Amino acid sequence: MSFPADLTPGPSDFWFLPLGGTGEIGMNLNLYGHHGQWLMVDCGVMFDKEHPQADGNSSVVSADPHFIALRRQRLVGLVITHAHEDHVGAVPYLWRELKCPVYTTPFTAEILRRKLVEFDLLDEVPIIEVETGERHQVGQFEIEWLAITHSLPEPHALVLRAGKSTVFHTADWKLDPDPILGKAFDPQPFKRLADENITAMVCDSTNAVVPGHSVSEGHCFDGLLALVKRCEGRVIVGCFGSNVARLITLARIAERTGRYMALYGRSLRNMVSAARRTGHWPDNLKVADGRHLGYLPRHEVLAVATGSQGEPKAALKRMAMDSYRDLELDQGDTVIFSAKVIPGNEEAVSSLISQLRAREVTVIEAADSEIPIHASGHPCQEELKQLYGWVKPRIAIPVHGTPEHINANASIARELGIGKQLCGVNGDLYRLAPQVSIKRKAVKVGRLTHERN
Ligand SMILES: [Zn+2]
Numbered sequence: 001m002s003f004p005a006d007l008t009p010g011p012s013d014f015w016f017l018p019l020g021g022t023g024e025i026g027m028n029l030n031l032y033g034h035h036g037q038w039l040m041v042d043c044g045v046m047f048d049k050e051h052p053q054a055d056g057n058s059s060v061v062s063a064d065p066h067f068i069a070l071r072r073q074r075l076v077g078l079v080i081t082h083a084h085e086d087h088v089g090a091v092p093y094l095w096r097e098l099k100c101p102v103y104t105t106p107f108t109a110e111i112l113r114r115k116l117v118e119f120d121l122l123d124e125v126p127i128i129e130v131e132t133g134e135r136h137q138v139g140q141f142e143i144e145w146l147a148i149t150h151s152l153p154e155p156h157a158l159v160l161r162a163g164k165s166t167v168f169h170t171a172d173w174k175l176d177p178d179p180i181l182g183k184a185f186d187p188q189p190f191k192r193l194a195d196e197n198i199t200a201m202v203c204d205s206t207n208a209v210v211p212g213h214s215v216s217e218g219h220c221f222d223g224l225l226a227l228v229k230r231c232e233g234r235v236i237v238g239c240f241g242s243n244v245a246r247l248i249t250l251a252r253i254a255e256r257t258g259r260y261m262a263l264y265g266r267s268l269r270n271m272v273s274a275a276r277r278t279g280h281w282p283d284n285l286k287v288a289d290g291r292h293l294g295y296l297p298r299h300e301v302l303a304v305a306t307g308s309q310g311e312p313k314a315a316l317k318r319m320a321m322d323s324y325r326d327l328e329l330d331q332g333d334t335v336i337f338s339a340k341v342i343p344g345n346e347e348a349v350s351s352l353i354s355q356l357r358a359r360e361v362t363v364i365e366a367a368d369s370e371i372p373i374h375a376s377g378h379p380c381q382e383e384l385k386q387l388y389g390w391v392k393p394r395i396a397i398p399v400h401g402t403p404e405h406i407n408a409n410a411s412i413a414r415e416l417g418i419g420k421q422l423c424g425v426n427g428d429l430y431r432l433a434p435q436v437s438i439k440r441k442a443v444k445v446g447r448l449t450h451e452r453n
């Protein structure tokens with residue numbers, strides 16, 4: 001059966017069309033089509049290190065929304081699953097081409113509003129805040145928000161119902177029994193999906209090549225606590241600004257070890273302030289003013305800094321170069337990398353580590369540490385098996401990964417007896433109903449580079 005020439009879904013169609021994030025990791029942009037309408041799920045960016053801006057920062061890249069911009073009147077809404085840059089970061093850059101209402105939960109809405117203010121778009125973008133467990137009808141689509149565990153506040157999976165089809169869109173997830181932030185993973189809502197005869201499960205593939213189970217944030221707390229207890233001088237922890245669970249962990253560890261925690265880097269302070277504002281930061285958990293930590297005895301300092309990827313302008317790099325005004329490092333201080341090295345950043349990170357070691361600072365990297373000091377937010381193979389086993393979809397659609405990750409995810413689904421696996425890349429049109437097929441290169445895809453302000 002061929003597709004209509006104008007690629008408009010009919011009343012019995014249910015289509016999935018990724019424009020970004022499938023066949024690559026980053027800049028997610030997904031479309032679902034049914035009965036003349038499209039729904040967008042996530043609208044993210046990635047950072048392009050190969051083409052830095054004039055100021056040395058990497059530029060921001062998003063998927064090209066050309067296909068849907070041409071059909072804007074058919075776009076009924078944009079749903080944002082969670083507040084990571086690869087899911088929400090492109091909204092300020094692309095919204096003028098989309099001009100549709102945005103549906104998301106309060107923490108993600110808060111992060112989005114902070115971005116929109118910088119682009120003078122706050123009053124233009126209609127943001128509809130939804131709560132976990134709610135169902136909303138958006139055009140032809142019924143959307144249900146299911147809480148899942150990841151590494152920041154309010155990660156959500158979606159159940160999308162339209163016509164006779166039901167799609168389970170996992171977004172980013174792991175199975176975390178002790179996530180530090182929010183409730184422990186609850187399998188019940190996912191087990192219930194099996195009764196609904198789920199048409200397709202569109203699933204995170206980031207760690208599909210990794211055997212076993214991801215480390216829990218709670219386990220990471222124990223590891224970091226043991227490590228910080230052993231340190232005598234200042235402790236500086238490099239971690240991702242968006243990992244609010246890790247920041248809560250570090251604030252608690254500071255309390256337990258008689259240290260004061262302060263945040264160095266704008267993205268860290270922004271995340272904590274958004275978490276506070278939306279009730280995700282425990283009231284009793286203190287954060288000190290970074291300008292004061294330099295005056296404290298060294299054994300009372302726990303600094304959390306941006307720049308774990310060796311970014312040239314970030315706090316950690318400037319500390320390593322002794323050009324950071326608020327805090328300097330001395331022999332015997334310890335820098336802990338509570339983050340993985342993102343592929344492509346190896347050189348920048350190793351140069352940062354050499355600079356730190358040259359100053360006789362002890363460096364501890366997540367990859368070399370026997371105790372866990374970093375936990376991924378994505379599912380390893382055993383977790384994928386569990387979720388597929390609970391949901392029992394008829395079709396598995398691996399996304400959020402390179403072709404290698406996608407194929408690994410599909411093999412797991414196949415081994416579990418999921419009837420069909422559809423492996424594709426951005427621009428492929430996945431027909432989920434009435435028949436199942438995939439049309440390769442149905443839509444021309446591309447990337448847009450945006451100047452960061
Ligand atoms: Zn994420």
Ligand SMILES: [Zn+2]
Nearest residue numbers: 084086087172
């Ligand atoms: Zn992601």
